[in-house]
Amino acid sequence: MTESPPGPWSGYQEGLARGELRFQRCGECGRAVFYPRLLCPFCGSADPAWETAAGGGTVYATTTMRPRDEAPYHVCLVDLDEGFRMMSRVDGVAPDAVRIGDRLRLLIVEEDGRPVPTFVPAERS
Ligand SMILES: [Zn+2]
Structure with missing residues (x-):
């Protein structure tokens, strides 16, 4: 390089x-x-x-936002396995279903032409 x-x-x-x-x-x-x-x-x-980051993380804190005239959505703080914390959200489940301690997997999605890091529940084995 x-x-x-x-x-x-x-x-x-x-x-x-x-x-x-x-x-x-x-x-x-x-x-x-x-x-x-x-x-x-x-x-x-x-x-x-x-x-x-390998993409594994754990929910540290979660909040459901309820804007007027819009669907509720949720915001969470995720502790990545590598030892840092970021604000993101969990897709693929109802906002109220996200719990502290849930295991997550990183999913980078494109929104408005920009990549955005989000999370989905990790598969439970
Ligand atoms: Zn240092």
Whole structure:
């Protein structure tokens, strides 16, 4: 690779466009960094390295939003297995059916021409 590394946000968007959820991991303290940044927010070290999440996560918090004149939808915080937390939503189930602790699988969908990371319930075996 001879190109200079892209800025944190463009690197994240480029990952989504390829169907990858990228995050960073600090080479100094080893903690997962999300959203992408130039400096580790925990120890201040520069240039945390990119990694790609495997896509497994767990519901940390969930809320059903009920806008007037629109169908209810839900917003949740997901703890990814790699150790970072992001705001997203769970598709494929009724908003009220999402529970804290549910296992999820990443599903990147396209909305308004942009890739958006969402989640669906993980298959229960
Ligand atoms: Zn660090």
